[in-house]
Amino acid sequence: MQWSVALEGGPRRVNHAAVLLGDNHIYSFGGYCSTEKAQARGAPIDIHVLNATTYKWQRVWSEQEQRHMGTPPRRHRRGRSEVLDEVARRGFRLNAQGRLQGVRRLELGSVDSDDEPEMAAARAAPAADEVQMAVSDHEGDSDEYEDARRDASIEDEEAAADAAMGVPEADFVPFGAYHQHGLIAEEMEEDTKSVVPYYRYGHTVVAYDGIAYLWGGRNDESGxxxxxxxxxPVDNxxxxxxxKGRIPPARDGHSAVVHEGKMIVFGGFEEQDQRFSxxxxxxxxATATWTEMATTGDRPAWRDFHTAVVIGDDMFVFGGRCDIMGQYHSTRDVYDEQMRALNLKTNRWRxxxxxxxxxxxxxxxxAFSYSSKMYVIGGFNGALNEHYNDLYEFDPATEVWTKLETFGExxxxxxxxxxxxxxxxxxxxxxxxxxxDSRLQAIPNNNAQGSLTDLSDLHVLDLKPTLYQIAAMKICCTRGGRALFRKRMMFLPGVIRDDLMNRIDPALLAGKPMTPATPAARQATA
Known part of the structure; x- marks a missing residue:
């Protein structure tokens, strides 16, 4: 195993939750940063998405969030190439007179599975009248317009994949949010507009059938x-x-996993009763029904901020903060080294x-699972006041823990x-x-455990490093390697050159800072 990528400039978030949607996009929901201005009550949760290949972060803006921040989208007159690029990329067609034809309108939930990649891009398409208005701005420029129209297309497979996932080349287009070219997404019907969850931390997110399900969490304003x-993610x-059913009491610091069409929630700290669970x-x-599992065996002690993974039919639970007073919080923490397993067929703990x-x-x-094993990394022990960056592997077949030594930093x-x-x-x-520890950029975060810093870095661990990945790490993670790359980069194939540039700094290819800009900053450059 080798740590091959270390980058700064992503979203600075603590106690957030993330999930993989599709093969290549990691969605991060919520969390907090100690230095950011306190959010108003009911402020919507923020979402950032990471392209796992290019290591680029993008921000998903919702209509509700723009309205809350007081930054409504602003129109501007675009150039011909901008219009054509947008029209072609969004799946519209132009006839000889530059008029729209074959416009596809979708009703929410009407996508056929066989056509999903094509239709997914169309879900985020702007309204026909908006595009026609933009096209009309350039009527009469027939010769140049025809040439440009002939060349307009999705530039590469990566852009096509991003479009299918609802990820435009620059900004997402959620609800009625603005796009980098000023197009306004089609308004949803009033009765189909959905509620955006308020910003929070200590929540969980799981993926099921291509959808992210967010539950629990809290903030200081809304509880x-x-x-x-x-x-x-198709239409953001x-x-x-x-x-219906027995809904769990509101909480944070719980765990959530998916097994055979069900989400299993364990532990956490319940707000109403002020108790650990x-x-x-x-x-x-399938039925949208909650039930409380009647378990047998030796249940874990009350806890929060533990981890859980599913391997086979067992849910393995490790770590977390317990209390000397059992289910009640006395600030006298207890940290458990035992591994517990819940068999999801027999409902028995052991x-x-x-x-x-x-x-x-x-x-x-x-914690994460890979090849039928569980892995644990990092964390904090309040009794010892120690933070960790160690990596452990647990094999359920042998019930053996192994501390792993990795290559790279x-x-x-x-x-x-x-x-x-x-x-x-x-x-x-x-x-x-x-x-x-000042190795990486951070923001001060003063709390009861001492001075902490909030992080915006990204690290990638190759579980099965190839010879190329090993060589790439040597180039990108050493000063001499980076200097040699800059001298010889023009002699490399484009795919390799771009991959190495992304590992060093994704902003080099993007031509802009990696840190997402605010809506006001984006509008100022619109």
């Missing part, structure tokens, strides 16, 4: 939430599910008698980061760390 929200739309709840996606190099108890760490010690797997690679980003 905790027990509503289940669904985000569709939110909706609140009408659920040790209960397990199930949400059935203590896993682990062996090997057992990691110390911790909370706010990350690992991330700094941290907690409350996001970590997930995509295409045999681990993507770790954000979180907070002790201020004494």
């Amino acid at each position: 905790a939430c027990d509503l289940l929200h669904a985000f569709n 739309s939110w909706r609140t599910l009408a659920t 040790q209960e397990t709840f199930i949400f059935d996606f 203590v896993v008698e682990t062996k090997g190099s057992i990691p110390s108890g911790r909370r706010s760490h990350s 690992p991330p700094s010690e941290r907690r409350r980061q996001c970590t997930l797997v995509a295409n045999d690679r681990v993507y770790l980003f954000g979180g907070t760390k002790p201020s004494h």
Whole structure:
């Protein structure tokens, strides 16, 4: 295993939640940054998306968020090439007179699975009258217009894939948000507009059937939430599910996993009763019904900010913050090194008698599963006041823990980061760390555990590094390698050159800062 990418300039977030949608796009929802202005009550959650190939972050702006920030979209007269590029990329056709023809209008939920990639791009298409208005600006320029129209197309497969996922080359077009070329997305009917969840931290997000499901979390203004929200990346739309059954009390710091068409929620801190939880709840996606699982066996102690993964029919739970007072919070933390497993067929808990190099108890760490094994990285032990950046592997077949030694420079010690797997690679980003470590850019975050700094970095761990990836790491992660690359880059094939440039600094190809600009800044340059 090798750490091959380390980049700055992403969203600076702590205690956020992320999920992989599609093969190549990682969506990060919410979290907080200590230095950002406090959000008003009911302010919408923010969303950032990472292209796992180019390492570029983009911001998803919702109509509600723009309205809250007081930055309505502004129109501007575009050049001919801009209009044609937008028309072609959005799937519209022009006849000889430059008029629109074959405009596809979609009703929400009417996409046929066989046509999904093509239709997905059309979902984000601007309204026909908006495009026609833009085209009409340039009527009469027939010769140049015809040549430009002939050449207008989606530039490459990556742009086509992004469009199919609802990811335009620059900004997303959610609800009625603006686009980099000034086109306004088609207004949804009033009765189909969905509720955007308010900003929060300590929530969970899982993916099921191409949709992200967000549950729980809290903020200091609005408190905790027990509503289940669904985000569709095709049209960047939110909706609140009408659920029934035994809805879990609102909480944060819980875990959520998916198994056989159901979401399993465990633990967390319940706001109303001010207690830690040790209960397990199930949400059935098919029936939109919540139930509390009646478990047997040796349940884990009450806890929050633990991790859980599903391997086979078992949900493995590790770590988290317990309390000497059991289910009630006394600020006297207890950290558990035991591994617990819940069999999802028999609903029975058991203590896993682990062996090997057992990691110390911790909370706010990350865990993921890969090749039928569980991995744990980072976290914090409040009793010892220690942050971690170690990486452990747990094999359920042998019940053995192994501390892994990786190549490359690992991330700094941290907690409350996001970590997930995509295409045999681990993507770790954000979180907070002790201020004494100055290897990466950070923002001060003073709290009871001492001075912390909030992070905006991205790290990529290759689980199966190829010879190319090993060589790329040597080039991109050493000063001499980067200097040699800059001298010889023009002699390399374009695909390799672009990949190495992205590993060094994605902004080199984008031609702009990696950090997303604010709506006001974008409009100023519109």
